[in-house]
Amino acid sequence: MTASLKKTVRMGTLYGVGVGPGDPELLTLKAQRILNEVGVIFSATSGKSTKSLALEIVKDLLSPDQKIIPLHFPMTRNKGLLKRAWNENSDTVLGHLKKNIDVAFITLGDPSTYSTFTYLHRFISKKEPNAQIEIIPGITSFQAAAARLKIPLSEGEESLVIISGAKGERELKNVIDTCDNIVILKAYRHYDSILRLLEKRELIEKGLGARNVGLKDESLTTDIKKWDGKNPSYFTLLLVKKQNSKKKL
Secondary structure (H helix, E strand, O other): OOOOOOOOOOOOEEEEEEOEOOOHHHOOHHHHHHHHHOOEEEEEEEOOOOOOHHHHHHHHHOOOOOEEEEEEEOOOOOHHHHHHHHHHHHHHHHHHHOOOOOEEEEEOEOOOOOOOHHHHHHHHHHHOOOOEEEEEOOOOHHHHHHHHHOOOOOOOOOOEEEEEOOOOHHHHHHHOOOOOEEEEEOOOOOHHHHHHHHHHOOOHHHEEEEEOOOOOOOEEEOOOOOOOOOOOOOOEEEEEEOOOOOOOO
């Protein structure tokens, strides 16, 4: 009896590449090498927009023969619409991988930190468990902010927690009494309520802020009470240092 051999289809590799917070010089050497080697680069866009800040960061490093494909993700909390978008986008990426094409999905900051890449990774892995996926870490906005503000994120035996401000003061209340250093990302939508909680806990004087780190309109402050934060951007973050407030490096 002749044993039948199942033909193995060779697939390309998907690289999740963190491109940092905004300054192209913060791109790692490995990220740059991968971006120069892959044939296709995917970038996330919101709604019908074709603009991608991640693409703006790396565009000068890319060659004209590389294919750039935007993946559209709706800005909505509708789980049905989100799932449909992830399904369609993962199918698009898989279509290239199955042609044995190496591709990269570029993401702001780090692919493992509040990144759209996490969902793409999950959907592709579920559809194709043998898919080759590699993650190239990147510098986060809060790391860059601490460097620009010349402060340590944490030191000695201090604790450090990173939370999302998307739910306002709710998540902050869960950690504010137990952590020495707190990073609050996505602080734009509920900025005022977060500041009110810090004021109530007598921590407003221990807060620092950063907006659009590494971009042309970057704004930094060691006094969030007086900061022009009435109209915070999507890329607004706060740092709260309870033990060593504003202690510089």
